[in-house]
Amino acid sequence: MDVEILARVQFAFTIAFHYxxxxxxxxxxxxxxxxxGMYLKTGDKxxxxxxxxxxxxFALIFGLGVATGIIMEFEFGTxxxxxxxxxxxxxxxxxxxxxxFAFALESGFLGILIFGWNRVGPKVHFFSCIMVFLxxxxxxxxxxxxxxxxxxxxxxxxVGEGLNARAEITDFWAMVFNPSSVExxxxxxxxxxLAGAFLVLSVNAWYILKKRHLDIAKRSFRIALxxxxxxxxxxxxxxxxxxxxxxRNQPAKLAALEGHFDSSARADMYLIGKVNNKTxxxxxxxxxxxxxxxxxxxxxxxxxGLNAFPEDERPKQVNAIFQFYHIMVACxxxxxxxxxxxxxxxxxxxxxxxxxxxxxFVWAVLLPQIAxxxxxxxxxxGRQPWVVYGLxxxxxxxxxxxxxxxxxxxxxxxxxxxxxxxxxxxxxLNRKIQHGPxxxxxxxxxxxxxxxxxxxxDHES
Amino acid sequence: MDTFLGIDYNIWWFLVFGGVISGYAILDGFDLGAGALHxxxxxxxxxxxxxxxxxxxxxxxxxxxxIGGGALFAGFxxxxxxxxxxxxxxxxxxxxxxxxxxxxxxxxSKEPMGWWRKTWDIVYSFASIxxxxxxxxxxxxxxxxxxxxxxxxxxxxxxSFFNPFSILVAITTLALFMMHGAIYLxxxxxxxxxxxxxxxxxxxxxxxxLSFVITTxxxxxxIPHLSDFFRENPLGFIIPLLMVLTIANIPRQIKKGKYxxxxxxxxxTIALLLIxxxxxxxxxxxxxxxxxxxxxxxxxxxxxxxTMKILLIIALIGTPLVAIYTSFxxxxxxxxxxxxxxxx
Numbered sequence: 049m050d051v052e053i054l055a056r057v058q059f060a061f062t063i064a065f066h067y068x069x070x071x072x073x074x075x076x077x078x079x080x081x082x083x084x085g086m087y088l089k090t091g092d093k094x095x096x097x098x099x100x101x102x103x104x105x106f107a108l109i110f111g112l113g114v115a116t117g118i119i120m121e122f123e124f125g126t127x128x129x130x131x132x133x134x135x136x137x138x139x140x141x142x143x144x145x146x147x148x149f150a151f152a153l154e155s156g157f158l159g160i161l162i163f164g165w166n167r168v169g170p171k172v173h174f175f176s177c178i179m180v181f182l183x184x185x186x187x188x189x190x191x192x193x194x195x196x197x198x199x200x201x202x203x204x205x206x207v208g209e210g211l212n213a214r215a216e217i218t219d220f221w222a223m224v225f226n227p228s229s230v231e232x233x234x235x236x237x238x239x240x241x242l243a244g245a246f247l248v249l250s251v252n253a254w255y256i257l258k259k260r261h262l263d264i265a266k267r268s269f270r271i272a273l274x275x276x277x278x279x280x281x282x283x284x285x286x287x288x289x290x291x292x293x294x295x296r297n298q299p300a301k302l303a304a305l306e307g308h309f310d311s312s313a314r315a316d317m318y319l320i321g322k323v324n325n326k327t328x329x330x331x332x333x334x335x336x337x338x339x340x341x342x343x344x345x346x347x348x349x350x351x352x353g354l355n356a357f358p359e360d361e362r363p364k365q366v367n368a369i370f371q372f373y374h375i376m377v378a379c380x381x382x383x384x385x386x387x388x389x390x391x392x393x394x395x396x397x398x399x400x401x402x403x404x405x406x407x408x409f410v411w412a413v414l415l416p417q418i419a420x421x422x423x424x425x426x427x428x429x430g431r432q433p434w435v436v437y438g439l440x441x442x443x444x445x446x447x448x449x450x451x452x453x454x455x456x457x458x459x460x461x462x463x464x465x466x467x468x469x470x471x472x473x474x475x476x477l478n479r480k481i482q483h484g485p486x487x488x489x490x491x492x493x494x495x496x497x498x499x500x501x502x503x504x505x506d507h508e509s
Numbered sequence: 510m511d512t513f514l515g516i517d518y519n520i521w522w523f524l525v526f527g528g529v530i531s532g533y534a535i536l537d538g539f540d541l542g543a544g545a546l547h548x549x550x551x552x553x554x555x556x557x558x559x560x561x562x563x564x565x566x567x568x569x570x571x572x573x574x575x576i577g578g579g580a581l582f583a584g585f586x587x588x589x590x591x592x593x594x595x596x597x598x599x600x601x602x603x604x605x606x607x608x609x610x611x612x613x614x615x616x617x618s619k620e621p622m623g624w625w626r627k628t629w630d631i632v633y634s635f636a637s638i639x640x641x642x643x644x645x646x647x648x649x650x651x652x653x654x655x656x657x658x659x660x661x662x663x664x665x666x667x668x669s670f671f672n673p674f675s676i677l678v679a680i681t682t683l684a685l686f687m688m689h690g691a692i693y694l695x696x697x698x699x700x701x702x703x704x705x706x707x708x709x710x711x712x713x714x715x716x717x718x719l720s721f722v723i724t725t726x727x728x729x730x731x732i733p734h735l736s737d738f739f740r741e742n743p744l745g746f747i748i749p750l751l752m753v754l755t756i757a758n759i760p761r762q763i764k765k766g767k768y769x770x771x772x773x774x775x776x777x778t779i780a781l782l783l784i785x786x787x788x789x790x791x792x793x794x795x796x797x798x799x800x801x802x803x804x805x806x807x808x809x810x811x812x813x814x815x816t817m818k819i820l821l822i823i824a825l826i827g828t829p830l831v832a833i834y835t836s837f838x839x840x841x842x843x844x845x846x847x848x849x850x851x852x853x
Contacts, residue, residue: 107615108615108619111611111612111614111615112611112612112615114568114571114611115607115608115611115612116608117575118571118574118575118578118604118607118608119604119607119608121575121578121579121582122578122593122600122604124582124589124593125578125582125589125590125592125593125594126593126594126597126600126601127594129590129591129593129594129662130590132582132586132589132590132593133586133587133590135586136582136583136585136586136587136589136590136812137583137586137812137813137816138816139582140579140582140583140584140586140589140812140816141583141812141816141819141820141823143578143579143582143583144576144579144580144582144583144584144820144823145579145823145827146579147572147575147576147578147579147580148576148579148823148824148827148828148830148831149823149827149830151572151575151576152569152572152576152827152830152831152834152835153830153834155568155569155571155572156569156572156831156834156835156837156838157834157838158568158569159564159565159566159568159569159838159841159842160565160838160841162564162565163561163564163565163842163852164565164841165849166849167841167842168841179834207813214586216812216813216815216816217813217815217816217819218815220815220819447590447594447597447662448594448660448662449594449595449662449663449664450594450597454597454598454667457598457601458597458601461601461605465605465608465609469608469612472612472616476616476619476620479619479620480619
């Protein structure tokens with residue numbers, strides 16, 4: 049296999065694996081702030097119990113996010129040296145800003161969040177919780193800014209020619225607020241909130257079904273349900289804004305998302321379907337003129353199709369892009385439906401009797417994960433063959449000194465390591481959930497403490 | 510050339526980058542060192558205390574690596590691209606070390622079984638050793654230089670990274686971190702564990718001094734281009750002289766029982782060591798051994814002046830903030846380690 053394919057597979061794999069964790073950290077971070085805030089406001093120990101339980105899970109998720117994230121920062125240099133030279137001026141400043149403004153904040157206060165219960169008062173602990181959450185939100189800002197610049201470059205000029213060409217900043221704020229930054233950031237943030245909220249919903253739905261920790265399970269379920277419902281509805285708006293932006297800034301990508309080949313007068317919108325890349329035909333269920341309507345407000349306005357672009361400037365795997373995009377939208381719709389239904393039953397006061405719905409929520413933890421991954425793949429594959437849209441082709445971005453064997457070696461290394469990590473992660477997450485929240489200050493806690501954590505009881509070796 | 514306070518931007522960013530790397534080596538240095546000596550501690554309780562001594566801070570320490578990576582990417586993209594693509598194999602090993610170490614710390618405490626904890630102890634310790642050695646190996650090769658072609662891309666065989674000089678630097682780095690980590694742990698422990706670490710610290714000082722002396726002699730004898738700077742600038746000898754003094758001060762403070770001063774001394778030693786390397790290589794970021802014309806310097810690797818200006822502003826705002834909350838976290842967890850229900 050050639051270096052380009054291997055390097056792309058490696059990047060896709062390492063980022064997809066990484067992208068399981070930060071959205072969970074951000075979403076859980078928001079819920080932690082709410083739970084700790086409730087504790088501080090009401091003084092009710094139950095909220096402390098909820099917060100402590102989720103902080104332990106947060107630590108596990110955060111650890112994996114950091115470990116897999118450090119790889120990403122250096123992969124630009126190892127596998128994509130030409131790209132790094134090309135965009136260093138711009139991409140580098142965003143990464144440096146992320147490190148110093150966001151990641152440092154998050155990791156600094158994380159120590160207090162996890163280990164600080166007996167070292168600082170509840171107010172300082174709550175403050176640390178907010179700082180960790182803000183740090184993770186700022187991280188998303190800089191990463192999405194850097195990625196959005198690749199999608200819709202702005203605030204730069206090109207100096208040098210051929211191999212020595214590179215982008216240089218002319219306007220920092222124009223680079224940061226490039227045409228797609230804000231709408232993509234909001235879309236990503238809300239996706240993170242959904243990931244966190246659905247994890248909490250899933251675990252608590254399971255507790256309620258199993259009749260464990262009922263009081264606190266119901267409380268945390270309700271709060272997470274509010275977060276999930278609001279986020280889901282906001283995502284409808286944010287997602288639409290995002291698609292609108294793609295139509296404006298990356299018409300070839302939008303055409304690929306909808307499998308739209310010819311710039312016909314009436315662009316259909318598919319709910320479900322299959323694209324034949326060769327015959328350029330789409331089969332499935334569609335709303336005639338739906339895409340035209342969504343983008344232009346009337347059913348007959350033409351939308352630019354893929355064939356309007358030169359052959360080497362449009363993405364090739366149209367079916368894959370189409371499917372990823374539609375999977376993301378479908379997951380979003382199911383989440384919205386589920387949360388609205390749950391709210392309806394909550395209002396009717398029989399939410400926790402609907403066992404089928406609770407069972408569905410146990411599995412629904414996968415929906416935001418699938419949506420986030422699919423959305424990411426649609427966004428990144430839709431950008432092809434450009435690594436920086438309209439400026440630099442992916443095939444020109446590689447490290448020239450790195451051989452296929454080296455990339456293959458590291459790819460296999462990461463596949464192996466991540467596979468083991470993922471199994472261990474699931475195992476430990478499951479154990480934490482089985483173990484459940486500990487009631488601090490009661491007999492159960494003291495017994496549990498002496499079994500698990502008391503150093504005196506630890507055997508000596 | 511644009512300047513700020515009379516010094517041009519490229520030099521400013523070289524200083525910032527050097528500062529971040531020193532910060533990383535000093536901070537992650539002690540927790541990597543604590544990891545490297547972890548298996549010297551035999552009792553389960555000792556290991557838990559040692560882990561909890563670095564528990565609340567190691568994550569924050571590692572951030573300096575991320576900031577350093579970002580700083581190099583942003584300020585000297587050509588060097589960032591060349592260094593990481595050239596050091597592909599050792600760097601991948603380093604990264605795998607980083608992953609395993611992070612998860613070993615996180616996973617260890619999650620199950621009470623003896624075999625589970627012992628397994629993660631071994632993973633944690635070996636990963637720390639691998640990280641320290643590969644960092645040293647890369648530092649050695651950066652100082653020595655590697656073959657680069659006219660496009661400033663690596664033009665050699667990765668096996669050549671394992672040359673005697675770089676291996677010596679790698680061992681010295683490991684020894685330095687182990688000494689640094691042992692001293693840190695003496696500040697955080699009591700009673701018998703403390704007594705054990707006191708002895709370990711003294712042993713690692715000897716290990717470090719030996720490997721440092723051998724590496725220095727090897728450099729003076731076989732690698733003339735690294736000692737050129739000192740031959741041309743006799744005033745520069747102040748740095749190695751200071752280093753000898755700070756190193757000598759470490760056992761002196763330990764003997765007096767002033768572990769905090771010993772720790773400050775070993776931190777200063779790390780900084781001086783890196784300053785020495787920086788003086789030796791300056792103005793090169795990556796010296797080309799095949800043709801010096803192809804070397805990467807702070808001038809030909811730098812970002813545009815505009816970006817340099819932006820980066821300096823980011824650093825000027827960001828650094829004090831990081832300093833404030835890092836101090837706050839260290840202050841919160843000052844004193845000897847006490848285990849409680851949230852400990853590892």
